[in-house]
Amino acid sequence: MPRLSEYLLPTEREPPADAEALSHKLMVRAGLIRQVGAGLWTWLPAGWRTHERVVQIVREEMDAIGGMEMLMPIMQPAELWKRSGRYEGFGEELFKLKDRKDADMVLGPTSEEVVTTHASTVIRSYRDLPKILYHFQTKERDEPRPRAAVLRSREFVMKDSYSFDRDREGLDVSYDKHARAYDRIFDRCGLEWYSVEADVGAMGGFGAHEYMAPCPAGENDVALAPGYAANVEVAAAEAQSVQLPAALDAPEAVHTPGMTTVAQVSGALGLADGALLKAFPVVLPDDSFVLIVVRGDHRVNEVKLRLALGSDFRPTRAEEIEQRLGPPGFIGPVGAQMRIVLDEAVRADAGGYVVGANRRDEHLRGVVPGRDFVYESADVRSVVLGDTVGGHPLRIEPAIEVGNIFKLGTRYSDVLGASYLDQAGASQTLWMGCYGIGPARIAAAAIEQFADDRGISWPPAIAPFDVHLVTLGKPGSDERALSDRLYEELQAAGLTAIYDERDAGPGEKFADAELLGCPLRVTVGRRTLQAGELEVQVRRGQEARALPLEGAAPAIADLWRELG
RNA sequence: CGGGGAGUGGCGCAGUCUGGUAGCGCACCCGGCUGGGGGCCGGGCGGCCGCAGGUUCAAAUCCUGUCUCCCCGACCA
Numbered sequence: 001m002p003r004l005s006e007y008l009l010p011t012e013r014e015p016p017a018d019a020e021a022l023s024h025k026l027m028v029r030a031g032l033i034r035q036v037g038a039g040l041w042t043w044l045p046a047g048w049r050t051h052e053r054v055v056q057i058v059r060e061e062m063d064a065i066g067g068m069e070m071l072m073p074i075m076q077p078a079e080l081w082k083r084s085g086r087y088e089g090f091g092e093e094l095f096k097l098k099d100r101k102d103a104d105m106v107l108g109p110t111s112e113e114v115v116t117t118h119a120s121t122v123i124r125s126y127r128d129l130p131k132i133l134y135h136f137q138t139k140e141r142d143e144p145r146p147r148a149a150v151l152r153s154r155e156f157v158m159k160d161s162y163s164f165d166r167d168r169e170g171l172d173v174s175y176d177k178h179a180r181a182y183d184r185i186f187d188r189c190g191l192e193w194y195s196v197e198a199d200v201g202a203m204g205g206f207g208a209h210e211y212m213a214p215c216p217a218g219e220n221d222v223a224l225a226p227g228y229a230a231n232v233e234v235a236a237a238e239a240q241s242v243q244l245p246a247a248l249d250a251p252e253a254v255h256t257p258g259m260t261t262v263a264q265v266s267g268a269l270g271l272a273d274g275a276l277l278k279a280f281p282v283v284l285p286d287d288s289f290v291l292i293v294v295r296g297d298h299r300v301n302e303v304k305l306r307l308a309l310g311s312d313f314r315p316t317r318a319e320e321i322e323q324r325l326g327p328p329g330f331i332g333p334v335g336a337q338m339r340i341v342l343d344e345a346v347r348a349d350a351g352g353y354v355v356g357a358n359r360r361d362e363h364l365r366g367v368v369p370g371r372d373f374v375y376e377s378a379d380v381r382s383v384v385l386g387d388t389v390g391g392h393p394l395r396i397e398p399a400i401e402v403g404n405i406f407k408l409g410t411r412y413s414d415v416l417g418a419s420y421l422d423q424a425g426a427s428q429t430l431w432m433g434c435y436g437i438g439p440a441r442i443a444a445a446a447i448e449q450f451a452d453d454r455g456i457s458w459p460p461a462i463a464p465f466d467v468h469l470v471t472l473g474k475p476g477s478d479e480r481a482l483s484d485r486l487y488e489e490l491q492a493a494g495l496t497a498i499y500d501e502r503d504a505g506p507g508e509k510f511a512d513a514e515l516l517g518c519p520l521r522v523t524v525g526r527r528t529l530q531a532g533e534l535e536v537q538v539r540r541g542q543e544a545r546a547l548p549l550e551g552a553a554p555a556i557a558d559l560w561r562e563l564g
Numbered sequence: 565c566g567g568g569g570a571g572u573g574g575c576g577c578a579g580u581c582u583g584g585u586a587g588c589g590c591a592c593c594c595g596g597c598u599g600g601g602g603g604c605c606g607g608g609c610g611g612c613c614g615c616a617g618g619u620u621c622a623a624a625u626c627c628u629g630u631c632u633c634c635c636c637g638a639c640c641a
Contacts (some may be wrong), residue, residue: 011603013590014576018634036635093640110641144639472600475585507601
């Protein structure tokens with residue numbers, strides 16, 4: 001255990017000028033991390049202690065569900081990725097390089113290819129199943145925009161585990177085991193968290209959950225209602241109803257010169273934005289056009305749209321819109337010669353909507369879906385504040401994704417030939433799941449969630465040290481002799497301690513202790529010594545209490561356990 | 565990739581418009597004082613002014629190019 005005079009803890013008074021996120025500022029100020037380049041960070045000793053405490057918690061819970069720790073390489077032959085289709089499919093995020101023989105290599109952003117390749121040769125029989133394999137390994141992802149220090153970096157350690165099962169039911173069991181392990185992990189780390197249903201996306205999975213830690217620096221928006229939590233990417237909710245003017249016998253043209261936005265048209269007509277319909281043409285891979293129509297106060301959700309269309313799509317170019325429909329800003333579903341998908345929040349019986357007329361400077365009013373255009377119905381919009389779930393209004397808050405679990409199915413085992421022989425001797429494809437956790441994000445999320453104006457306030461289980469021991473005595477003083485002894489006794493009592501015996505003033509020592517944020521600060525000074533007691537401050541809430549000198553170390557250990 | 569901003573000592577900044585000895589606060593080193601909330605006094609160390617080219621008697625400052633980093637958005641197993 002370190003004495004601070006010998007330790008490397010470069011604290012700063014000022015945060016880096018370009019830091020925005022609280023965790024970024026505090027991790028640098030507290031001497032936990034330093035930047036090397038964009039999205040590349042060094043963990044300094046105290047920061048790494050926290051990282052490794054998180055890792056140890058994850059390890060224990062993975063082992064508890066039968067996971068087996070291993071280690072796969074960061075650098076991987078491109079051949080594997082070409083076989084899985086992800087050499088191109090992963091996109092620009094994949095770091096690619098060549099070795100001296102000019103062979104294509106990649107730096108692994110994840111390890112499905114490698115682990116599945118092993119499984120294909122190592123798992124041969126139904127008797128070998130199920131298996132859960134995991135490792136902590138550095139991941140490399142050439143992020144288009146790294147941000148907020150370790151919250152989104154280009155290189156980071158991830159725990160990734162992979163389950164192998166005989167069938168879909170087996171996968172469900174492995175998945176549930178992970179879900180339970182994850183619950184314990186995030187609880188033990190002291191985070192505020194919840195799990196949400198996630199986009200299974202282009203990976204073609206069978207189910208996925210994300211573990212979210214709410215905090216201001218979060219990059220995901222989560223929709224919440226009592227008993228409901230979902231990433232806004234996939235969230236579904238009841239839309240607030242909107243006051244519509246009465247339907248007309250037939251659509252009627254309205255002159256709307258230069259009014260290309262919803263706000264302009266609704267303003268000019270004195271209507272709510274939701275009384276208008278917005279139209280977004282998209283193009284499918286077969287080059288057919290689909291017109292997506294949502295309420296004027298709603299936005300198309302691309303993830304949900306992809307799901308509803310059952311295929312990828314691209315936005316339409318301006319000249320295509322002009323050619324197929326009309327001038328951009330004035331397009332609408334009436335008379336459109338293409339497939340129309342109408343969002344479910346649009347009611348066919350509520351009155352008359354206003355839509356673009358597909359002619360310059362003109363809209364139509366009194367439009368009734370079904371009567372005036374033919375459509376398919378689907379939920380393709382993003383939820384907004386004001387929507388309800390089960391009658392409860394939605395809350396939307398930012399969160400950091402600290403982990404996820406994903407039912408892969410046979411997507412990798414199929415293409416990489418991972419199969420086993422069943423009891424009847426028939427070859428069967430392995431069913432797989434993959435499960436990730438980012439220890440760095442857990443650390444950053446904990447900072448975000450619990451920091452106060454004095455600095456970090458770690459959850460006890462992942463603090464760099466359990467106790468921050470501050471001595472105010474000069475070398476040779478009685479106070480110093482006592483604190484030296486206490487330092488030994490704290491360790492004997494099973495606590496980790498950082499001992500600030502620097503030749504510095506009390507204000508500086510207290511400020512550094514509160515910045516670093518260990519759960520307990522113990523102060524030894526003349527004042528307390530004369531009173532025959534020690535001052536112990538609980539970092540969170542900064543409540544101070546006095547403990548008798550006699551038997552102080554075990555009492556501090558008890559106090560620490562109470563916090564945990 | 566689109567938009568915006570910034571590169572001057574370890575950190576935070578001024579100086580650039582109007583070219584002329586590279587500065588301030590903190591940190592750091594030495595000495596002394598102080599000793600329960602970033603204390604005080606004195607003395608110091610430390611800078612290819614991101615890089616390259618150009619203009620000029622002279623460039624941190626003007627011109628051209630380039631690199632890097634940050635923020636917002638797009639993107640994101």
